[in-house]
Amino acid sequence: MAISPVVTYDATSNIKVTATKAKxxxxxxxxxxxxxxxxxxKPEKGRELxxxxxxxxxQKYVKDKKLGEGTYAIVYLGHLRADxxxxxxxxxxxxxxxxxDGLSMDAIREVKHLQELSHPNIIALHAVxxxxxxxxxxxxxxxxxxxxxxxxxxxxxIRYGTAEVKAWMGMLGRxxxxxxxxxxxxxxxxxxxxxxxxxxxxxxxxFGLARSFSDPYRPMTYQVITRWYRPPELLFGARxxxxxxxxxxxxxxxxxxxxxFPFVAGNTDVHQLELICNAIGTPTEENWPGVSKLEGFLKxxxxxxxxxxxxxxxxxxxxxxxxxxxxxxxxxxALDPRKRCTARQVLEHKWWSSDPRPTAKExxxxxxxxxxxxxxxxxxxxxxxxxxxxxxxxxxxxxxVGKS
Amino acid sequence: MSQMTEDDIYRTSTQYRLWSFTRESLASLRSTTNAxxxxxxxxxxxxxxxxxxxxxxxxxxxxxxxxxxxxxxDCLTVEEEQKLVGFYCVKAIQxxxxxxxxxxxxxxxxxxxxxxxLSNSPMTYHxxxxxxxxxxxxxxxxxxxxxxxxxxSKLPKTTPESVVxxxxxxxxxxxxxxxxxxxxRGLEGGVMELLALAHGKGQADPESKRSSEQIQEExxxxxxxxxxxxxxxxxxxxxxxxxxxxxxxxxxxxxSALLTDAYFLYTPSQxxxxxxxxxxxxxxxxxxxxxxxKPSTLKTKLITTLQACAKLLGSSASxxxxxxxxxxxxxxxxxxxxxxxxxxxxxxxxNKAQKRDSEGTGDNGLDEKVIKKRKMEREKSExxxxxxxxxxLAKEPK
Ligand SMILES: Nc1ncnc2c1ncn2[C@@H]1O[C@H](COP(=O)(O)OP(=O)(O)O)[C@@H](O)[C@H]1O
Ligand SMILES: [Mg+2]
Numbered sequence: 001m002a003i004s005p006v007v008t009y010d011a012t013s014n015i016k017v018t019a020t021k022a023k024x025x026x027x028x029x030x031x032x033x034x035x036x037x038x039x040x041x042k043p044e045k046g047r048e049l050x051x052x053x054x055x056x057x058x059q060k061y062v063k064d065k066k067l068g069e070g071t072y073a074i075v076y077l078g079h080l081r082a083d084x085x086x087x088x089x090x091x092x093x094x095x096x097x098x099x100x101d102g103l104s105m106d107a108i109r110e111v112k113h114l115q116e117l118s119h120p121n122i123i124a125l126h127a128v129x130x131x132x133x134x135x136x137x138x139x140x141x142x143x144x145x146x147x148x149x150x151x152x153x154x155x156x157x158i159r160y161g162t163a164e165v166k167a168w169m170g171m172l173g174r175x176x177x178x179x180x181x182x183x184x185x186x187x188x189x190x191x192x193x194x195x196x197x198x199x200x201x202x203x204x205x206x207f208g209l210a211r212s213f214s215d216p217y218r219p220m221t222y223q224v225i226t227r228w229y230r231p232p233e234l235l236f237g238a239r240x241x242x243x244x245x246x247x248x249x250x251x252x253x254x255x256x257x258x259x260x261f262p263f264v265a266g267n268t269d270v271h272q273l274e275l276i277c278n279a280i281g282t283p284t285e286e287n288w289p290g291v292s293k294l295e296g297f298l299k300x301x302x303x304x305x306x307x308x309x310x311x312x313x314x315x316x317x318x319x320x321x322x323x324x325x326x327x328x329x330x331x332x333x334a335l336d337p338r339k340r341c342t343a344r345q346v347l348e349h350k351w352w353s354s355d356p357r358p359t360a361k362e363x364x365x366x367x368x369x370x371x372x373x374x375x376x377x378x379x380x381x382x383x384x385x386x387x388x389x390x391x392x393x394x395x396x397x398x399x400x401v402g403k404s
Numbered sequence: 405m406s407q408m409t410e411d412d413i414y415r416t417s418t419q420y421r422l423w424s425f426t427r428e429s430l431a432s433l434r435s436t437t438n439a440x441x442x443x444x445x446x447x448x449x450x451x452x453x454x455x456x457x458x459x460x461x462x463x464x465x466x467x468x469x470x471x472x473x474x475x476x477x478d479c480l481t482v483e484e485e486q487k488l489v490g491f492y493c494v495k496a497i498q499x500x501x502x503x504x505x506x507x508x509x510x511x512x513x514x515x516x517x518x519x520x521x522l523s524n525s526p527m528t529y530h531x532x533x534x535x536x537x538x539x540x541x542x543x544x545x546x547x548x549x550x551x552x553x554x555x556x557s558k559l560p561k562t563t564p565e566s567v568v569x570x571x572x573x574x575x576x577x578x579x580x581x582x583x584x585x586x587x588x589r590g591l592e593g594g595v596m597e598l599l600a601l602a603h604g605k606g607q608a609d610p611e612s613k614r615s616s617e618q619i620q621e622e623x624x625x626x627x628x629x630x631x632x633x634x635x636x637x638x639x640x641x642x643x644x645x646x647x648x649x650x651x652x653x654x655x656x657x658x659x660s661a662l663l664t665d666a667y668f669l670y671t672p673s674q675x676x677x678x679x680x681x682x683x684x685x686x687x688x689x690x691x692x693x694x695x696x697x698k699p700s701t702l703k704t705k706l707i708t709t710l711q712a713c714a715k716l717l718g719s720s721a722s723x724x725x726x727x728x729x730x731x732x733x734x735x736x737x738x739x740x741x742x743x744x745x746x747x748x749x750x751x752x753x754x755n756k757a758q759k760r761d762s763e764g765t766g767d768n769g770l771d772e773k774v775i776k777k778r779k780m781e782r783e784k785s786e787x788x789x790x791x792x793x794x795x796x797l798a799k800e801p802k
Contacts, residue, residue, distance in 0.1 A: 002412070048444075049437060049523035050577040101552040102568035103575065108544050112582040115418050128580035134572045134758055136580070182413060211547050212583075218506065220547070 004174045057129040072106045087142040106208040113207045121175035123205040146367040149191035165257045167358035175204035177343040180243040187224040189249035200361035237296030244337035251332030281308030288336035324351045418581035441525030442479040448747045479743045489521045492531035512584045513542040514662045520577040537570040545582040569755040587676035595650045602642040627686040652683035660717045678713035
């Protein structure tokens with residue numbers, strides 16, 4: 001299966017791949033007859049098949065020490081019982097006692113989408129099993145080298161340039177393209193959700209807010225994507241939106257990689273819009289037909305309207321990306337989602353084939369280990385709380401009917 | 405070099421990897437499940453009896469002659485199980501319609517039930533309870549979340565507790581795969597293409613030398629769907645014809661496509677093409693010709709597959725069981741009452757116990773009160789099981 005619609009310069013997969021969106025009749029010539037899924041071993045008295053399958057899966061893994069804790073899960077290091085050198089991350093979904101409606105939406109979304117998406121730049125879900133007390137456990141690939149946010153913030157310890165940014169953005173772009181090709185919106189793209197594998201590969205993780213966009217006529221919630229990475233249409237309360245929301249987030253990540261601090265970091269939703277107006281331009285009916293009809297549209301004073309920034313502005317701020325890179329950045333940050341480029345267009349952009357070539361993943365800078373780093377990490381975590389970075393804007397969804 | 409087509413995408417899906425079968429493998433899986441559930445039922449009933457005899461009073465013991473329970477317990481056959489599950493799939497559709505849930509919620513819920521009962525038997529878990537859980541789970545997985553309280557209030561004799569109690573079992577039976585690929589989107593795409601062709605705006609296979617105008621003209625001349633139907637005279641007639649076929653195919657997608665084994669045996673594309681085939685064969689053949697103009701083994705295979713799938717879709721039991729069917733179902737349910745696994749009747753109780761264990765309170769020693777309460781709950785749900793086709797379901801929620 002294609003991992004990118006275009007030529008990739010990835011050191012490991014230098015294949016020319018053209019993924020035509022051929023509306024081919026999905027003809028499975030012989031597939032049904034050699035369908036996988038042979039019914040598992042012999043029946044065993046008194047225990048259901050599903051239960052046995054689950055136990056078989058559970059038996060395969062061993063949980064070791066705790067790695068970290070997230071909003072709705074605790075993550076452990078683990079390994080295969082049969083192979084102690086194999087490393088895995090086992091994400092145990094916390095049973096939320098407050099939430100009485102069964103399996104939580106976070107968990108359902110993450111499991112549902114990761115089960116379907118298999119791509120080198122998307123965190124791999126190897127298995128799911130439940131422990132006796134009805135806890136869900138996700139067996140994920142182990143990604144030991146932190147996340148992009150750590151690298152961005154460690155401006156003293158880690159140096160990188162355009163070639164590295166290009167490598168990271170390429171991996172992110174392929175992940176997002178693949179999600180969209182599979183009709184999945186991620187809806188929480190940010191440096192903190194881009195984890196790094198031992199070999200330097202970037203992996204898109206955290207699908208707790210993802211959804212499929214199968215039905216274009218059904219409204220969705222606009223309370224998604226962490227504020228700094230949230231596009232203007234969601235800030236204006238749009239209920240019908242597309243993959244363009246993820247492309248905006250990608251654009252803000254691109255900008256942040258270059259600046260080494262968040263590009264537009266508002267304290268409130270209104271402040272966020274204000275910063276977008278300043279940095280990119282004020283949304284108007286002229287540059288974005290229909291914008292004034294959005295529910296949460298804020299009318300701006302004509303006099304205070306800031307015209308959409310031109311290329312010069314971007315060159316002065318993001319010059320290191322070069323004129324071609326700046327061109328890509330601008331098309332990802334178009335105010336009008338219909339004018340924003342698609343994930344496919346991102347990957348088809350000239351920037352990838354212009355100099356410099358993206359750094360091969362094995363040469364990408366990595367989070368350092370050891371004691372000194374530990375100190376850095378702790379400092380970072382402290383700062384995180386102070387500047388409100390840990391804020392979970394999007395986690396709590398508005399669960400009105402038909403609006404999630 | 406590889407091309408990522410819809411087909412490639414489908415092959416990576418769990419629907420293909422875990423939930424696609426041949427007719428043979430499907431039948432064998434079902435009979436394995438049936439046999440293993442029957443063993444479970446017999447063992448449970450046996451242990452319940454010996455349990456009674458051992459601990460109970462002499463009177464109780466002497467009342468029941470020890471005999472071979474396997475001779476007494478008349479278990480459901482695979483066919484009977486299928487009928488029962490099928491009935492509750494219909495119920496799920498009706499409830500979903502009553503609650504005005506979108507097509508995806510309803511279609512996914514039905515597939516959850518069908519998937520669950522590949523590895524579970526109604527003798528172990530009654531489909532009545534699983535139905536509510538499946539419908540509720542699919543409101544969550546299909547992004548149409550309604551609060552549990554309001555969901556439960558819409559179903560007769562349903563408490564929030566009884567809806568979520570089997571959820572865990574359900575997700576395990578689904579092997580933690582929640583994504584279901586439906587034929588609906590594909591059908592909409594295909595119909596749009598057909599309409600474009602009828603409007604003279606479409607494109608045929610790139611190798612074909614026909615212009616869009618030529619295709620438009622040819623469409624007027626396509627054989628009528630039935631011998632009795634009128635011939636088209638204009639492009640407008642063709643458009644109406646496409647719309648009529650679309651309507652019929654959509655109906656198939658909402659009923660027999662869901663209720664038969666179509667999802668287990670065919671891909672979403674095959675299902676929507678077959679629905680269209682069933683609705684208007686000549687039109688569908690024309691459409692296929694624009695995609696694959698030249699005869700080939702591939703094309704022959706495709707047509708054969710579509711014919712088989714269309715036959716399955718056309719043969720399906722109605723989405724509205726008649727009186728005779730209800731009678732047969734009542735008989736099965738009566739039979740089920742005698743061969744239900746007594747250890748699995750009280751799902752709410754089992755669920756509570758598991759949760760309690762997880763909280764680390766009682767080890768295994770449930771106290772007397774709890775046991776008594778559970779016994780009462782069990783008796784209550786046994787009673788309810790009896791009137792399953794009574795007021796609960798005979799009355800339509802309208
Ligand atoms: N696949 C993984 N490999 C290694 N560590 C992980 C992995 N997934 C998560 N972690 C660690 O566990 C923590 C919590 O994970 P997660 O629940 O995904 O985080 P959050 O809720 O913050 O998005 C992360 O901050 C990270 O340190
Ligand atoms: Mg996260």
